[in-house]
Amino acid sequence: MTDHPRLPRYIPTCVGTAYAGMSKESKPGVYGPEQDPNHGPYVLAAEADAEIDRLMQWVSDLQSGMYVNCVYCGHRYGPGETTPVSMADALRAHVEACPKHPMSALKAECDRLRAENARFRKLYHLLARDVIFFSQYDEDTNTWPDCGEFFSPCVLLNDTFAYATADAERVTDDQLDLLIKMDRQFGQSGVVAWAAQVRGSEPLEPYRTEKYCAAREWLRTASPATGAK
Numbered sequence: 001m002t003d004h005p006r007l008p009r010y011i012p013t014c015v016g017t018a019y020a021g022m023s024k025e026s027k028p029g030v031y032g033p034e035q036d037p038n039h040g041p042y043v044l045a046a047e048a049d050a051e052i053d054r055l056m057q058w059v060s061d062l063q064s065g066m067y068v069n070c071v072y073c074g075h076r077y078g079p080g081e082t083t084p085v086s087m088a089d090a091l092r093a094h095v096e097a098c099p100k101h102p103m104s105a106l107k108a109e110c111d112r113l114r115a116e117n118a119r120f121r122k123l124y125h126l127l128a129r130d131v132i133f134f135s136q137y138d139e140d141t142n143t144w145p146d147c148g149e150f151f152s153p154c155v156l157l158n159d160t161f162a163y164a165t166a167d168a169e170r171v172t173d174d175q176l177d178l179l180i181k182m183d184r185q186f187g188q189s190g191v192v193a194w195a196a197q198v199r200g201s202e203p204l205e206p207y208r209t210e211k212y213c214a215a216r217e218w219l220r221t222a223s224p225a226t227g228a229k
């Protein structure tokens with residue numbers, strides 16, 4: 001039950017005084033003061049750990065015959081539930097998910113920040129590779145929101161699908177992993193192939209290289225779940 005290191009060490013304990021004068025044969029592990037008249041009785045630490053385990057099991061057994069309640073939402077667990085966990089474990093699991101317990105809000109916030117951090121890392125990676133830039137234009141509303149309030153990751157495609165054009169393709173969050181994979185595997189050809197797949201159209205002739213065709217083929221066959229249009 002516990003993770004105490006099982007080292008052969010001895011710790012002083014007042015428990016030993018209750019057995020003062022007893023031989024270690026009559027109470028294994030507990031030594032009487034005759035063992036060390038200067039420091040009193042000692043108990044083998046491993047046996048103390050075993051005793052802690054036994055008492056924790058006892059607490060668990062006692063709790064199994066009663067209800068445990070969440071003080072935040074009133075959720076009640078037990079007795080007689082058949083879930084193969086202790087009452088403390090059941091309550092701990094509830095607390096993590098209880099909408100009224102402050103810990104569930106912290107956990108949700110922690111999950112949100114982790115996801116946001118992972119997204120930023122992917123964006124920084126693509127930015128460092130010159131695969132994307134941040135546009136200030138919001139395609140959904142066809143507006144230019146306030147400076148600094150909005151950024152939209154896009155792949156720059158000037159003069160790629162048509163000559164003399166300023167062109168870009170927006171990258172949604174669910175496409176970040178695929179775009180990173182295309183860049184890693186095929187370089188710029190992979191990125192253009194990704195855009196071609198998303199748009200359902202082919203780039204200008206100079207972009208349709210052997211590597212580009214390989215990337216297109218890979219997207220068509222090896223990656224059915226690309227999420228592309």
Ligand SMILES: [Zn+2]
Nearest residue numbers: 070073075098
């Ligand atoms: Zn609760």
